[in-house]
Amino acid sequence: MTDQHQPHQPPPHLLEPYHYISSTPGKNIRSSLIDCFQLWLNVPRLHNPTSSSSSSNPDHKSNNDQNNDSNRHEIDILSEIKSITALLHNASLLIDDIEDNSKLRRGNPVAHSIFGVPNVINCANYVYFLALGRVQALGKEEAMQVFVNEMLNLHRGQGHDIHWRDSTTCPTESQYISMVIDKTGGLFRLAVGLMQAFATTSTDVDFTPLVNNLGLYFQIRDDLINLADEEYMKSKSFCEDLTEGKFSFPIIHCIRHGGGDGSVANQLLSILKQRTEDVDVKRYAQRLMFEAGSLHYTREKCTRLKEEIVQQIVDLGGNDPLLKMIEMLDVQVEKIAELHGCERGGEGGGYETRGVGTPKRGDDPSLNLDYT
Structure with a gap:
């Protein structure tokens, strides 16, 4: 019988869809946003919670030397928040591509066209809970509350989006804005909320x-x-x-x-x-x-x-x-x-449209800022 107190080790083959989508990353906008908000919040670099979160990292490589490291329980909080946000974002993309029946993601075939829908659904849900474990390992009740609240908001927003699409119900602009605040704003608020749980400045903002x-x-x-x-x-x-x-x-x-x-x-x-x-x-x-x-x-x-x-x-x-x-x-x-x-x-009162559908873009790759 498995010892429930042993660190959870994710089997690598169950996380192949996650590694696949992570291998072609977007522009890391969320990570950059965390760096920007750090100027206001001044989250301390290291934190020493009651347990380590390394076993919940899909990218974690086991190393026996780490077992003898007296500092193994120290967590770089900012890096950990970035990692948690990336886990949730990439896992949500795996699900989104199934729900939207997408063909491409970041220029490559979507994960479920390679690994199959059941494997990708299980992988995405698995990663959600690995991320939850890492939030829990931070040892802050406020951080757990932020995680739960924003994941609920994210799924509520996604649910509205799917309902409108599948019932061919056109929402009002106001309804759409509320959905986006839930869905797209959810991970942004989650990242900032996790930072605020450890902030040393602007704590009342x-x-x-x-x-x-x-x-x-x-x-x-x-x-x-x-x-x-x-x-x-x-x-x-x-x-x-x-x-x-x-x-x-x-x-x-x-x-x-x-x-x-x-x-x-x-x-x-x-x-x-x-x-x-x-x-x-x-x-x-x-x-x-x-x-x-x-x-x-x-x-x-x-x-x-x-x-x-x-x-x-x-x-x-x-x-x-x-x-x-x-x-x-x-x-x-x-x-x-x-x-x-x-x-x-x-x-x-109409609008002129020059060359609709046939624009020619410049060669500057910096303009192609896909934040997915």
Whole structure:
């Protein structure tokens, strides 16, 4: 019988889907955000909890010498929070790709197309609990509360997203924003919340409004890029949100504000129902959104969110690395606006669309900032 008090050692073959998706990482935006918030929170480098978390690390390599290390229980808190956030993020992507029936992730075939759906589901859930074990090993009740609350929020948001898609129910903009705050903002708040459990400065500051706006900006920016940036589409399928039948920010706007007679809304809803992979059909849907001003509206929403975020950062005393990150992320959005000519038209109130569906991007790889 297994000794339940022995450290849990994950069998490597059960974690192959996790290692597969981790082998082609994104841009580590969440890790960079943690570094930015460290300027405010000053989390101490080392912590000595009651137990070690090394056995819960999917990337942990056993080393007999470690058993004799008198400092083996010390944890680099910031590195551990980064690792926990990465575990949860990559595990959630494994599940998302199954739920969305995606084909590509970061330019590679999705994990379940290689390892199969049952293995990937079990692996992702396994990693969720490995992450939970590592939070528990930090030895802070507040950290556990943050983990549970934000994982509940994340799954509530994902549940709404799936329900709208599968029932072809177009949410309001307000409902969509609430969903994004739950789903995308969840891991952001989790990371910052774990840091606050160990913070030595700014302990009484409420960062939630800023973190929520960061989640909104990142998601709505991604919605725009998904439907308008063909360079980004090389790592995924063309206008992937249309194939997935997803109600993203510009799609919601087009359905609700695309025209008085409802014909645009009906056409776009019909396209979403089909889960089409036909590029010509998706280009037509893309054109509908341009002509309805939905991509321009989405770009303007990104601009307003960016301005709010910048002001919030200033009000909190400033944070140059975070400001630089936001400016860098906004470069790609600005480039899309230039390439597609998302400008308000004449007296008719429509929007001019130059070269819709056929933009030519520059060669600067720094503009391709996939935060997944």
